[in-house]
Amino acid sequence: MMKQNIVNKLNKIIKKYLESYGLVDESKLSIKIPPKNIDADFATNIAMLIAKKNGEDYIIVAKKISNDIIKKNPNFIEKAEVLPPGFINLHIKKEIFYKEIFKILKEKNKYGKLYKKHNEKIIFEFVSANPTGPLHIGHGRGAVIGDSLSRILSYLGHNVTKEYYLNNVGNQILNLAESTKNCYKQLVINDKLNFSKNEYKGNYIVDIAKRLIEKYKNITEIDFQKETVKEILKMIKNDLKSLDVKFDNWFFETKLAINKDINGKTEVDKICEYLISKNYAYIKNGALWLASSKFGDDKDRVIRRSNGRYTYFASDIAYHKNKFERKFTKLINLWGADHHGYIKRIKACIQMLGFNQEALKIIIYQFVSVVRDGGVSVAMSTRTGEFITLKSILDEVGKDTCRFLFLLNTANSQLEFNVDLAKKQSIKNPVFYIQYVNARCNSIIKKCKNKKNITTNIKNINFNLLNTNEEKKLIKHLTEFCNILSLSEKTMSPHYLATYLVELADKYHTFYEKCQVLSDNLDLTSARLKLVESVIIIIQNGLKLLGISCPNKM
């Protein structure tokens, strides 16, 4: 939390000027790391705010304030410069950065980790793909973003439970079971396979049917619904496992929509009764409608059809209620872009249940399209069987590359996954670029193991010897790790960490070319070795949070 500490300190210093000039509004005040082309540690726009209010010259005010800051904080600020249009750029004393490197070396794989920081209990729901087929590449994106983000949140002291909600009830499941059954029958009489329009197609259905033929002698013994879901669930879990994604809990819809209490009522029954009693639900044309438009939804929604059967949405209400009943105080849902229309209605429900809708945070990720040498295949439809399975991609490009390509971009824009390029670049690939840093570092460490007269005690290292631009940039970048984690936390976007690691690798490789680590100058060698060690720590911590391996040899 080095950046935060400095910002807090600077805030105190700078706010005094705001007050002395009678400015109350702090919302436009910024203290942040300047763009890369600016040589400074921090920058503030305070002078422009003040000058604007008083109608004074930006530069003159900036110079006045910056001079004053230097004079009053000699132990903290190295120098301050004014650049047009009126920024004050601050250089922090080098020792503060060295201290942070100390901290990295000392805390190692726990550097940046926070403990018991939050009282809230988070439930993070993601993937939740229907058990009607194997996961496709779009689900993969959700799985990776959700998994990496929850790793980051946990690392920052949040109490996170990762949950997969399984819709194992309803028409789609009946339909699925029917598909397997038909396939089974046709296979038994050795018929040519024919699927009707609404049935699920795909080799996995045939595989399941074949397995059932082996397992059972008579069709009457088979519970097709149970068996099919079981088999598909096995597939989904396998796919997630090879992506290195693990859930803490699998929540079955049957628990809400099928299981009954001693009064013969399901959770869904009960929630509907509650909603009716509160006048949040009403009967129209024989169906039960939720008055969600009262709470910001575009229109009211049917939760129980006139034929008496509940909609999927009814279970969803019960599910979110259940999350609160399990004492979760913050709900995070990661949804594919096709679900954006559900945000308003589910937020409406949460208000009806008497909870704060702010407790629910919904992250939407846009779709993935797959490109192969020119041709684009987009539609990921489980029903038609036209989709690219996550497994096939994993088999082709590997877990690390797959995860990283999902993590490098913001969730908010559509992702074009170029399989051929990912394969071709398997050597020249951003993941390898980062992993190579670790390999190079470890190679150096190994090489100097037998060297004598190297200083290993951090306290005796003279970091002032690390004087080149490459070293200074590398040090500064290392110290931004915590800042990046909290940015990812704040924006719920793990991609900041991914791009940060690419930049770190970039800075390390430059350093590596320019600065020979092992040399006759023992003091310098010792200092550079410590720098290399801290690079290893950050790279390993970072990749671990992204769920990517970090081999010492490649």
Place this chain on the structure above:
RNA sequence: GCGCCCAUAGCUUAAUUGGAUAGAGCAUUUGACUACGAAUCAAAAGGUUGAAGGUUCAACUCCUUCUGGGCGCGCCA
């Protein structure tokens, strides 16, 4: 028709959420392996940030309109 998201270099994209000269990678051109791993580095070239207005000292970022793309709008899930 209504709603959500997107549009940045030839391609894939970033920009710490309103800051300074819009950063990378791939592809192209040039140079560097008898020093710690060349899966690397150095350099060149490539941009009116889809268009037009507006707000602001400051706009890729916010507002309005338009164009193009994705997705969603059922008593489907």
